[in-house]
Every structure is written in C-alpha cells, then in structure tokens.
Amino acid sequence: KAGVTQTPRYLIKTRGQQVTLSCSPISGHRSVSWYQQTPGQGLQFLFEYFSETQRNKGNFPGRFSGRQFSNSRSEMNVSTLELGDSALYLCASSSLGTSGIVDNEQFFGPGTRLTVL
Amino acid sequence: AQKVTQAQTEISVVEKEDVTLDCVYETRDTTYYLFWYKQPPSGELVFLIRRNSFDEQNEISGRYSWNFQKSTSSFNFTITASQVVDSAVYFCALSVWRDDKIIFGKGTRLHILP
Numbered sequence: 001k002a003g004v005t006q007t008p009r010y011l012i013k014t015r016g017q018q019v020t021l022s023c024s025p026i027s028g029h030r031s032v033s034w035y036q037q038t039p040g041q042g043l044q045f046l047f048e049y050f051s052e053t054q055r056n057k058g059n060f061p062g063r064f065s066g067r068q069f070s071n072s073r074s075e076m077n078v079s080t081l082e083l084g085d086s087a088l089y090l091c092a093s094s095s096l097g098t099s100g101i102v103d104n105e106q107f108f109g110p111g112t113r114l115t116v117l
Numbered sequence: 118a119q120k121v122t123q124a125q126t127e128i129s130v131v132e133k134e135d136v137t138l139d140c141v142y143e144t145r146d147t148t149y150y151l152f153w154y155k156q157p158p159s160g161e162l163v164f165l166i167r168r169n170s171f172d173e174q175n176e177i178s179g180r181y182s183w184n185f186q187k188s189t190s191s192f193n194f195t196i197t198a199s200q201v202v203d204s205a206v207y208f209c210a211l212s213v214w215r216d217d218k219i220i221f222g223k224g225t226r227l228h229i230l231p
Contacts, residue, residue: 033218043208045218056218088160106219108154108162 002027004093004109012115018079021112025072025093032074033106034066037088046089049074078114086116119144121211123222130199131230138194138225140209146170148214151185151192156206156224165207168192196227204229 005024013019025032034046045058049068066076072093078085092106120143130136142151153165166176168185176183180197196203209222 035219035221042223043210043221045220048218056216058218090162092162105164105167107164110159110161113160 004091004107006089006091006109006112008112009110010113010115012117013081014117015081015083017081018077019081019114020075020077021089021091021114023074023076023091023093023109025074025091026095026107029093029095029107030072031094032068032072033092033094034074034076035090035092036060037090037111038084038086043090046076081116083116086114088113119146119149119211119213119220121209121220121222123207123209123225125225126223127226127228129228129230132201133198135195135197136199136227136229138196138207138209138227140192140194140222142190142192142209142211144211144213146213150212150214152208152210152212152219153183153192153194154208154210154221156208158205162208165194199229201229201231203227 004026007022023032031050033048035043036046037043046060046064047057047066048055052068063079068074088111090111091109094106122141124139149170151168155163155165166183173185173187182195184193204227206224206226208224210219212219
C-alpha cells in the first residue's frame, strides 16, 4: 500500500506570491489533515478535511486555505506569502472511524518544505 | 485549552544507555488521546503509540516503553539500550475526543552517540 505522498517536496517562492501544495492520502483514507512545522512554533494544526468538507481549522489567518477532492486528494493554498510562512508543511491521512479522527492512527507524508524569500 | 509540554529540548546519551523523554499534558476533557511520534532527519513523522485516557496500563514494545500517569498528567517514553538509529526528534501529542486536531509538544531532539 503506497503511503501518503506530497508534492512538491521543495518549493521556493517570494513574498507576495501564492502557493499550492498537494497531498495524496493512502488509498481508502478519507480524512486529510495539514500541519505546519517551524523551528519557532513547532508543529501546528492547520485544518482537516473529510469527504470534501473542512471539519476543523487551526488558528491561522485566512490566507491559508484548503480543499479536498472527491478522490480524497487534498490541496492547501497560501496566498500573499510572508517570510514567516517558510516551513515544513505536513499532510496526514487516516481511515476515519465513526467516533472521529482521534480514534485512528494518522499516517504522515514526507512534507513539503516551503522557503519564502 | 489543551497543552503539551516537553521540557527537554535536547538530550544526548551514549549508545546502549537507557533514556526517558518526558511529556506533561494539560486538558480539562476526561476523554482524550495521547500520542508519541518520531521524526527522523528525513522529516516524515512516524507514529509510535496512541493511548486513550481510560487506559493507564504501561506499554512495552521491544526497546520502547511508555508510562502513563493521569495523577501527574504525564506520558513518558523510555528507550532501553538506545541505538544510533534512535536519533531523532520525538514529539508527544494530545487530542481530545471529537476534536480532530492534534496538539503537539515542541519536541525533544535525541542524540545517540556511538
């Protein structure tokens, strides 16, 4: 079974630009979560999608958005990039149970390292 | 609000020594889940264990063991007979029931010296 894949692995952008990151979950997994990892703030939850609906959102500005497609693949978009957006963006998928995501193990992808210049 | 504290920022031990990584959590919920993840230099988070708040049994998996104590809100992780391949950043995390996000601690960077 293929793991979670994220593309691209590395990305360099300049301030003011926008970026789209992609995440393909493990086959059969319908829940996809996104996390931002920085040296200063550590790992922080961005949002979670299940069946094309955003179910939960972390404390990030509206410049951060996402979506999920019918095949469970997910994209996250960051508009008007700032230097502080430089981070490792991790995606995780899980086979959601009836009681919610926390009942199930989350499988993480390798991440996309975004550098904003 | 939930919070996870990993007071040890960085630890170095010599190979074959035992090492314990501390984790203290805060939550007012009675139903919650605790996790440990390993992040090797490659960057990918590797799931190690999940424990729910109603199961205080300690767990052992090979050289890894976990000590969950609700009385002190701690969920410590011990590696016995450490190996160089154990070098990584280890994250403790918390999630409350019916909340889909995981709150991570800042992580402990573990160096196993040959």
